[in-house]
Amino acid sequence: MTGIIIFILLGVLLFTGMPISIALGLTVLIYMFALTSVPMEAVALKLFTGIERFEIMAIPFFILAGNFLTHGGVARRMIRFATALVGHWYGGLGLAGVVSCALFAAISGSSPATVVAVGSILMPAMVRAGFPKEFGTGVITTAGALGILIPPSIVMVMYAVSTSTSVGALFMAGVIPGLVLALMLGLVTWERARRFGYPRQPVASWAERGVAFRDSIWGLSLIFLVMGGIYSGLFTPTEAAAMSAVYAFIVAVFIYRDLKISDVPRVLLEAANMSAMLLYIVTNAILFSFLLTYENIPHALSNWMLAQGFGPVLFLLAVNLILLLAGDFMEPSSIILIMAPLLFPVAVGLGIHPVHFGIILTVNMEIGMVTPPVGLNLYIASGINRMGLTEVTVATLPWMMAMLVFLLLVTYWPALSLWLPKALGML
Numbered sequence: 158m159t160g161i162i163i164f165i166l167l168g169v170l171l172f173t174g175m176p177i178s179i180a181l182g183l184t185v186l187i188y189m190f191a192l193t194s195v196p197m198e199a200v201a202l203k204l205f206t207g208i209e210r211f212e213i214m215a216i217p218f219f220i221l222a223g224n225f226l227t228h229g230g231v232a233r234r235m236i237r238f239a240t241a242l243v244g245h246w247y248g249g250l251g252l253a254g255v256v257s258c259a260l261f262a263a264i265s266g267s268s269p270a271t272v273v274a275v276g277s278i279l280m281p282a283m284v285r286a287g288f289p290k291e292f293g294t295g296v297i298t299t300a301g302a303l304g305i306l307i308p309p310s311i312v313m314v315m316y317a318v319s320t321s322t323s324v325g326a327l328f329m330a331g332v333i334p335g336l337v338l339a340l341m342l343g344l345v346t347w348e349r350a351r352r353f354g355y356p357r358q359p360v361a362s363w364a365e366r367g368v369a370f371r372d373s374i375w376g377l378s379l380i381f382l383v384m385g386g387i388y389s390g391l392f393t394p395t396e397a398a399a400m401s402a403v404y405a406f407i408v409a410v411f412i413y414r415d416l417k418i419s420d421v422p423r424v425l426l427e428a429a430n431m432s433a434m435l436l437y438i439v440t441n442a443i444l445f446s447f448l449l450t451y452e453n454i455p456h457a458l459s460n461w462m463l464a465q466g467f468g469p470v471l472f473l474l475a476v477n478l479i480l481l482l483a484g485d486f487m488e489p490s491s492i493i494l495i496m497a498p499l500l501f502p503v504a505v506g507l508g509i510h511p512v513h514f515g516i517i518l519t520v521n522m523e524i525g526m527v528t529p530p531v532g533l534n535l536y537i538a539s540g541i542n543r544m545g546l547t548e549v550t551v552a553t554l555p556w557m558m559a560m561l562v563f564l565l566l567v568t569y570w571p572a573l574s575l576w577l578p579k580a581l582g583m584l
Contacts, residue, residue: 163188166187167181178437181444184448213436215314215395218395219266222401223266223270225406225409227273227274231261231376236253236278248349248351251288252350254275255296258271258303263307263379267304269304270304272534279297287356288355291551292350292552294548298534298553302523306331306338307335307336308327308328308331308383309328309383312493316518319494320501320515322515323512324394328394329384329577329581330516330574331574334520341560379405406421446495467507469508472503476518481525484524488525510575510584521564524557535549
């Protein structure tokens with residue numbers, strides 16, 4: 158009964174249009190003050206101690222690195238390199254978009270940043286090359302979602318914070334699924350381009366590919382800096398985030414010189430604004446998790462599901478349906494921070510590996526980024542290509558079907574997520 162009251166209260170506050178972060182915190186305060194005897198001092202203490210986690214510091218650093226790379230010309234060079242590799246195939250620029258999104262995802266950790274960086278350059282170029290506007294929009298909007306699956310991933314960091322799961326293991330677990338999804342999106346792109354006879358680029362010579370590779374090597378090196386440093390034990394994921402921010406600053410300002418020193422304060426301010434927003438959500442979500450734990454709701458939910466005969470197959474199907482529905486109305490960070498503490502104990506009780514469960518949640522968040530009415534990637538693509546939200550949604554449908562098939566694949570084939578971290582001795 159207490160769980161029903163908590164979620165009704167949260168739903169009412171959200172229905173009024175209140176921001177999710179404030180609604181979470183206010184739900185905790187109202188419930189604690191009106192229905193429990195917990196002193197407010199304990200709530201205030203939890204507010205501060207809840208975010209005293211070393212892993213949380215990775216969030217602002219990855220955001221800052223992504224901002225430097227977005228403004229620093231890295232995306233443009235990666236697009237040139239990807240086009241040199243696959244531009245001569247059917248739908249060449251579309252395939253270059255998928256490859257570029259995968260590469261930029263591996264250094265930014267953010268889906269919106271990937272869509273902005275790649276889409277603002279490639280979507281207009283595809284229209285000029287003779288591709289329908291809808292084709293380019295569908296490709297980049299969905300491929301941009303790779304930003305939260307291919308590590309480093311801010312969403313994975315938030316899941317790790319919520320469930321005390323290893324960030325490094327989650328990062329490694331996202332590599333193979335991310336590459337598989339990129340391949341599936343690329344196949345859809347190629348098949349549609351072949352069927353409708355879309356343009357192909359001239360074949361690039363090996364010399365041109367070499368020049369494009371050398372031009373983008375500084376950006377590509379960040380992938381090996383982050384992942385290699387984590388795997389080798391040279392630094393933790395949080396330290397890797399700090400290193401990536403410093404590295405991105407040096408590359409953007411002193412090597413590529415696309416970002417002037419005078420522009421750095423603006424980039425820092427943008428990163429600070431985004432970090433403050435996310436950390437405020439994290440803080441209030443931790444409070445909400447504290448309330449759920451105090452009322453023993455996760456344990457009660459776990460016992461109820463086990464009593465109803467829920468096995469892993471049925472439970473994961475229910476989780477996917479719940480998260481896909483939530484993704485239509487909430488942004489990924491909020492969903493992870495609310496749902497993970499609630500569903501995680503049930504998943505563990507059913508023998509589902511915490512890292513595998515984290516990848517399932519992350520893929521659901523990917524799909525939520527491209528589903529209306531609040532899918533952020535849809536709005537970014539709509540702004541770039543000046544299309545209505547409904548038009549963008551329809552344009553993404555072929556690639557969305559591939560993402561749903563991939564969700565089933567990653568849900569019921571744990572080895573897809575767990576093989577690499579196990580092979581590296583991280584599990």
